[in-house]
Amino acid sequence: MRPSATTRRTAAAASAALALALGATACGGSTGSASGKELSGKTVTVAGVWTGSEQDNFRKVLDAFTEKTGAKTVFVPTGDSLSTFVGSKIEGGNAPDVVMVPQVGVLKQFAEEGWLTPLSDKTAKAADASLAPVWKNYGTVDGTYYGLYFKAAHKSTVWYSPDAFDRAGVRAPGTYADLLKAGRTLADSGLPAFSVAGQDGWTLTDWFENIYLSQAGPEKYDRLAAHTLPWTDESVVKALTTLGELFKDKRLVAGGADGALNTDFPGSVEQVFGPKPRAGMVYEGDFVGGIAKDQFGKKLGEDATFFPFPSVDGGHAPVVSGGDAAVVLKDGKQQDAAMRLLEFLATPEAAEVWAGAGGFLSPNKDVDLAAYGDDTTRNTAESLVRAGDSVRFDMSDQAPAAFGGTKGAGEWKILQDFLRDPSDAKATAKALEDAAAKAYGNGS
Numbered sequence: 001m002r003p004s005a006t007t008r009r010t011a012a013a014a015s016a017a018l019a020l021a022l023g024a025t026a027c028g029g030s031t032g033s034a035s036g037k038e039l040s041g042k043t044v045t046v047a048g049v050w051t052g053s054e055q056d057n058f059r060k061v062l063d064a065f066t067e068k069t070g071a072k073t074v075f076v077p078t079g080d081s082l083s084t085f086v087g088s089k090i091e092g093g094n095a096p097d098v099v100m101v102p103q104v105g106v107l108k109q110f111a112e113e114g115w116l117t118p119l120s121d122k123t124a125k126a127a128d129a130s131l132a133p134v135w136k137n138y139g140t141v142d143g144t145y146y147g148l149y150f151k152a153a154h155k156s157t158v159w160y161s162p163d164a165f166d167r168a169g170v171r172a173p174g175t176y177a178d179l180l181k182a183g184r185t186l187a188d189s190g191l192p193a194f195s196v197a198g199q200d201g202w203t204l205t206d207w208f209e210n211i212y213l214s215q216a217g218p219e220k221y222d223r224l225a226a227h228t229l230p231w232t233d234e235s236v237v238k239a240l241t242t243l244g245e246l247f248k249d250k251r252l253v254a255g256g257a258d259g260a261l262n263t264d265f266p267g268s269v270e271q272v273f274g275p276k277p278r279a280g281m282v283y284e285g286d287f288v289g290g291i292a293k294d295q296f297g298k299k300l301g302e303d304a305t306f307f308p309f310p311s312v313d314g315g316h317a318p319v320v321s322g323g324d325a326a327v328v329l330k331d332g333k334q335q336d337a338a339m340r341l342l343e344f345l346a347t348p349e350a351a352e353v354w355a356g357a358g359g360f361l362s363p364n365k366d367v368d369l370a371a372y373g374d375d376t377t378r379n380t381a382e383s384l385v386r387a388g389d390s391v392r393f394d395m396s397d398q399a400p401a402a403f404g405g406t407k408g409a410g411e412w413k414i415l416q417d418f419l420r421d422p423s424d425a426k427a428t429a430k431a432l433e434d435a436a437a438k439a440y441g442n443g444s
Helices: 007-012 016-025 052-069 082-091 104-112 121-130 133-138 162-168 176-188 201-216 218-226 234-247 256-261 265-273 287-296 335-345 348-357 375-390 410-420 425-440
Strands: 043-048 072-077 098-101 148-154 157-160 281-284 305-308 320-329
Touching (some): 043 082, 043 335, 052 072, 052 348, 082 098, 082 104, 098 335, 104 320, 133 320, 148 335, 148 348, 148 375, 162 176, 201 234, 201 281, 201 320, 218 234, 234 410, 234 425, 256 410, 265 281, 335 348, 410 425
Parallel strands (some): 043 072
Antiparallel strands (some): 148 320
C-alpha cells in the first residue's frame, strides 16, 4: 500500500531508522488541560501514515483539540500498509476511532467493507461551506459522505534554483514547449535541467498526470482514473510521447536514465538545492519547498522557488492534488468524541495550527492565508483553493494499489521502464492497460 499523496513524499525523506524510532515512540497521548471540558475523560485514538515532522505537526492540531474539548488523543502510526493495519485492528477488536486516509481508493475500500460512519450533519455542512465540491466528491462513496479532507498537496509545481536560472539567462516558462527549451538552455550553461526521482515510481506517475490533465482535459482524466477509458487510448499515447521528449534527451535529465533510476525523491531535491547542485529544476509537489528549507537551509522565494506546471499543447495549466481525509470507524470505542474531532478538523482554526507549523496546505477556503509562514507557501495555498473544482486528485492514488501504488509493479514499474527506454509509447500504453485491467477487474 502506498503512502498518501502528501505523506509519501515527505516521509520518503526520513531514514528507515528514524521511521522505526518514531513508530516505537508515537503512541503517547497528547497532554493539555482537560479540566471542566466537554469531553474530559475521553481518549480518541487516531491512526495515520504520518511520520517525522508531519506527525509532530499533526500532534499540535490534536493538542489544540484537547485544549478545546478536554479529550485526550493518541496517534498510532500505521506504516505504509494502512488498510492492512486498520483491517487487523478491527479484526482484533481494537479499532482506532479516527483514521487519516491518504488515498481515494482506500477510502472507497473502507466504505465498501462497511467500516465507516458517515460524517455528522455539522461536519458535512461545514465542509460544504468551506471546501470546493470536488473535495466532497472524493470523500463520498455511493452517495454517502464519509471522508473530510483536511490536508492537501499541490502537485503541479516545478521547483528551481533562481541562481541557476539567472546564470543561464532563462525565465520561468508558461508552456511545456518553453519548459523543454529553458531546460536545454540550462544544459548549455553546464547544468542539466531536471533532477528526476526515477527510483521512486510515484514521481513518474505525477509527471504523466500533469501532462495528461493539461493535454487531454479533465473529462478524459476522470475516465482514465476510473478505467472507463482504456490506457491504449490515443490520448494516453500522446501524453506518453510528450513525456518521452523529456526522458529521451540526456541533456534534460541529470545523469540520464540510469542516473534518474538510481535517484530517490529526497536525492532529487538535494541535486537541485543541496551543497553540490547537479540540476536546475525538480518537479514535484509543494512539499519540495519544505525539504529545501528544512534540510538544505534554503530561503523560500529567494534561494528556492517554483512556477506552476506549464500548460501542454494549448490546454489549461494543470492542478493535480492529493490529500488526507479523516474518517470515523464504526468499530471505534469513542464514536461521539471521534465525530467531535472531525467537526474540529473542519474548522479554519484546526488548519491554521498546522499552517503555522509549515509543511501543510489546506483545501479550506476560509483558512487565513496569513497563517502560512512564508509567501511561497501562502501563494501555493491560494493557488490550490483558487483552482476550485478544476483540481483533480492524483490519478494513481485513485487506482487499486496493485496498479497505482506498488513498488516494482503496475504503473510505477511500467513508467520506470519507459524512463529507461521511451522509444515505444504505444507498447507502454498497452502494458499499462494490461496491468490496469487486471487490477481494476473491468477490462476495457
